[in-house]
Amino acid sequence: MRSVTIKSVADMAGVSVATASRVLSGHPSTSEVARTAVHEAASTLGFRPNAQARSLRKTSTQTIGLVLPDVRNPFFADLAHAVEQRARDFKYLTLFGNANEDTEQQDRYFDIMLTQRVDGLIAAPQGDLADLQAVLDSGVPTVFVDRVIPDTTVPSVTPDNATGIQEAVRHLTGLGHRRIGYIAGPQSTSTGRERLAAFQSALAETNADDDGALIFFGDFQSASGAAGARRLLELPQPPTALLAADSLMSIGAVGVCNERGVAIGKDIAFVAYDDIEAFSLINPALTVIAHDVNAMGSLAVDLLTQVIAGETPESVILPSRLIVRGSTPSLPGGTAS
Amino acid sequence: MRSVTIKSVADMAGVSVATASRVLSGHPSTSEVARTAVHEAASTLGFRPNAQARSLRKTSTQTIGLVLPDVRNPFFADLAHAVEQRARDFKYLTLFGNANEDTEQQDRYFDIMLTQRVDGLIAAPQGDLADLQAVLDSGVPTVFVDRVIPDTTVPSVTPDNATGIQEAVRHLTGLGHRRIGYIAGPQSTSTGRERLAAFQSALAETNADDDGALIFFGDFQSASGAAGARRLLELPQPPTALLAADSLMSIGAVGVCNERGVAIGKDIAFVAYDDIEAFSLINPALTVIAHDVNAMGSLAVDLLTQVIAGETPESVILPSRLIVRGSTPSLPGGTAS
DNA sequence: CCGGGCCGTGGAATCGTTTCCATGGAATCG
DNA sequence: CGATTCCATGGAAACGATTCCACGGCCCGG
Numbered sequence: 001m002r003s004v005t006i007k008s009v010a011d012m013a014g015v016s017v018a019t020a021s022r023v024l025s026g027h028p029s030t031s032e033v034a035r036t037a038v039h040e041a042a043s044t045l046g047f048r049p050n051a052q053a054r055s056l057r058k059t060s061t062q063t064i065g066l067v068l069p070d071v072r073n074p075f076f077a078d079l080a081h082a083v084e085q086r087a088r089d090f091k092y093l094t095l096f097g098n099a100n101e102d103t104e105q106q107d108r109y110f111d112i113m114l115t116q117r118v119d120g121l122i123a124a125p126q127g128d129l130a131d132l133q134a135v136l137d138s139g140v141p142t143v144f145v146d147r148v149i150p151d152t153t154v155p156s157v158t159p160d161n162a163t164g165i166q167e168a169v170r171h172l173t174g175l176g177h178r179r180i181g182y183i184a185g186p187q188s189t190s191t192g193r194e195r196l197a198a199f200q201s202a203l204a205e206t207n208a209d210d211d212g213a214l215i216f217f218g219d220f221q222s223a224s225g226a227a228g229a230r231r232l233l234e235l236p237q238p239p240t241a242l243l244a245a246d247s248l249m250s251i252g253a254v255g256v257c258n259e260r261g262v263a264i265g266k267d268i269a270f271v272a273y274d275d276i277e278a279f280s281l282i283n284p285a286l287t288v289i290a291h292d293v294n295a296m297g298s299l300a301v302d303l304l305t306q307v308i309a310g311e312t313p314e315s316v317i318l319p320s321r322l323i324v325r326g327s328t329p330s331l332p333g334g335t336a337s
Numbered sequence: 338m339r340s341v342t343i344k345s346v347a348d349m350a351g352v353s354v355a356t357a358s359r360v361l362s363g364h365p366s367t368s369e370v371a372r373t374a375v376h377e378a379a380s381t382l383g384f385r386p387n388a389q390a391r392s393l394r395k396t397s398t399q400t401i402g403l404v405l406p407d408v409r410n411p412f413f414a415d416l417a418h419a420v421e422q423r424a425r426d427f428k429y430l431t432l433f434g435n436a437n438e439d440t441e442q443q444d445r446y447f448d449i450m451l452t453q454r455v456d457g458l459i460a461a462p463q464g465d466l467a468d469l470q471a472v473l474d475s476g477v478p479t480v481f482v483d484r485v486i487p488d489t490t491v492p493s494v495t496p497d498n499a500t501g502i503q504e505a506v507r508h509l510t511g512l513g514h515r516r517i518g519y520i521a522g523p524q525s526t527s528t529g530r531e532r533l534a535a536f537q538s539a540l541a542e543t544n545a546d547d548d549g550a551l552i553f554f555g556d557f558q559s560a561s562g563a564a565g566a567r568r569l570l571e572l573p574q575p576p577t578a579l580l581a582a583d584s585l586m587s588i589g590a591v592g593v594c595n596e597r598g599v600a601i602g603k604d605i606a607f608v609a610y611d612d613i614e615a616f617s618l619i620n621p622a623l624t625v626i627a628h629d630v631n632a633m634g635s636l637a638v639d640l641l642t643q644v645i646a647g648e649t650p651e652s653v654i655l656p657s658r659l660i661v662r663g664s665t666p667s668l669p670g671g672t673a674s
Numbered sequence: 675c676c677g678g679g680c681c682g683t684g685g686a687a688t689c690g691t692t693t694c695c696a697t698g699g700a701a702t703c704g
Numbered sequence: 705c706g707a708t709t710c711c712a713t714g715g716a717a718a719c720g721a722t723t724c725c726a727c728g729g730c731c732c733g734g
Contacts, residue, residue: 016714052392053690077414096433278615353684390720
């Protein structure tokens with residue numbers, strides 16, 4: 001009853017296992033008669049090759065691993081989708097792991113991916129070199145996407161964090177804002193660090209208030225965005241504009257503004273990092289720093305195939321684009337200061 | 338240079354391969370001295386067992402397959418996350434496949450999952466029995482989630498489609514609405530069919546207009562929601578309320594309303610099926626038919642482990658809950674009729 | 675003091691596939 | 705026409721782990 005192996009196919013077709021294997025894998029040295037007999041036997045038996053056995057014999061598993069912080073973040077959901085679709089083009093199956101913005105879970109997934117002998121690994125990593133040591137030591141072809149780990153030679157595809165934030169700050173100060181509240185990402189991620197640095201240098205450049213109290217450190221999840229908005233709105237000198245470093249924290253922050261009756265676009269300006277479809281529905285629609293997520297995922301796979309082929313591709317930085325919408329109107333009605 | 342196998346570990350520890358394997362898999366019949374030697378050798382060599390080889394010998398792969406229509410749909414992203422987290426509890430790795438709301442891609446993923454010899458399969462299927470034939474024939478333990486295929490004995494975890502839609506329609510008619518536009522899901526899915534049937538029987542029950550022109554058939558993706566809203570708003574007798582059968586189509590429809598200046602909660606009432614965080618941020622916040630997605634994913638895994646264990650668990654129907662928000666105000670300001 | 679259990683161990687079979695190698699027959703070339 | 709090449713084929717090794725089985729040494733009880 002159980003498994004139908006290549007041996008049963010060979011027996012039924014009246015050929016040897018070797019010949020059956022050659023026919024099924026399209027090896028040229030096969031006769032017409034053997035080919036038809038084997039194919040017929042395979043289809044009547046419903047033969048399905050065992051991927052484990054095949055991977056064991058060949059070196060490759062035709063599988064790539066993808067480790068992302070959280071699929072529930074629409075940005076990463078889009079990215080996962082883009083990677084998966086592109087991987088299909090190369091006949092790769094994508095093994096997906098959700099780190100839950102947690103370094104320990106991330107490392108466990110790295111471990112599993114290595115155990116599964118993935119042919120390559122794409123990750124939006126967090127933490128430092130130590131967390132990646134096992135991966136780097138294993139020598140498995142790796143590409144970073146969105147986030148990177150400094151001091152490695154791993155190729156990456158990342159957004160232009162600095163320019164995106166810079167444009168947003170310039171836009172806000174251009175509208176007259178001086179006190180900009182910033183809900184930052186965790187400093188254990190490269191994106192968290194780079195965006196914060198860009199924010200601070202943009203403040204200096206534009207002569208906006210560089211007040212440490214205006215910066216709140218979140219964790220890229222929506223609850224921390226809410227907490228950040230609460231803290232910033234309660235300051236003695238509250239900000240007249242809010243900038244949140246990712247979409248989930250933006251959702252949390254917008255929720256708090258609504259709940260407190262602080263009207264976005266009127267009482268306070270708002271810019272979100274990352275564009276998600278729902279942001280254009282909020283009334284007023286949110287001004288965002290947008291990226292081409294599809295390109296990001298697709299390029300990551302392309303780079304990975306190059307690494308697998310033994311090349312050492314250049315890292316790619318994708319441009320950011322500021323999309324101005326109703327949440328940052330020309331005539332700011334700032335509350336204070 | 339390449340792989341470090343259990344043989345290298347055994348050699349280094351000065352024991353046989355058999356003993357090394359026993360130590361590493363925690364078999365009781367091992368001596369203290371062998372245990373320490375093997376463990377030390379394994380860690381200094383950085384030994385990582387080859388999952389393919391192990392799966393080949395044992396019958397199980399410690400892997401389950403999850404085939405969903407689209408991760409970019411926040412509902413399924415949450416579901417994927419819930420399944421994955423629960424699967425971890427059982428030490429299962431989740432292989433994820435995105436069908437893209439496309440039957441052909443779905444079937445290809447089923448094929449891959451079977452080839453990978455997953456220990457079990459969780460799917461939100463579309464299409465009919467024919468598409469599932471390979472899966473059913475293979476005998477791999479399977480559970481349906483969210484959607485089902487009729488005339489199978491596969492256990493499932495589904496939302497209470499009928500009651501959810503019924504409550505929504507009652508709510509709207511209770512507010513005085515008679516012309517309710519319905520953006521339906523594809524009839525190739527059980528959820529699409531059940532929700533439409535529930536809508537139609539609720540119309541009859543509440544004496545609302547049963548006008549075929551008020552029903553638009555979408556595909557659960559946002560563009561079709563936009564198309565539906567456009568069509569329905571352009572009717573000679575446009576609806577005074579809109580009900581969309583999933584979150585992505587709701588996003589599309591809300592976008593069209595905004596773009597046309599049709600004020601939700603004022604010019605038109607709106608109810609969305611499925612709750613996503615951003616819906617509470619839209620101004621006014623959307624009334625939704627909500628579910629406990631975490632429970633859904635978690636239960637699906639629980640059922641699957643039972644099927645794997647040879648039991649035949651009962652299917653579960655999870656309750657729907659209507660959450661009334663600003664998009665369906667008490668005093669409807671209907672545009673027409 | 676001897677025989678039966680128990681325990682730790684190593685050799686070898688096994689899982690299902692791919693691929694190397696040898697073989698024999700047909701075809702081609704000089 | 706003989707020698708070389710080519711091709712389809714089957715046997716067997718290999719991939720890396722787990723596990724069955726046999727074996728020898730100990731311990732213990734009769």
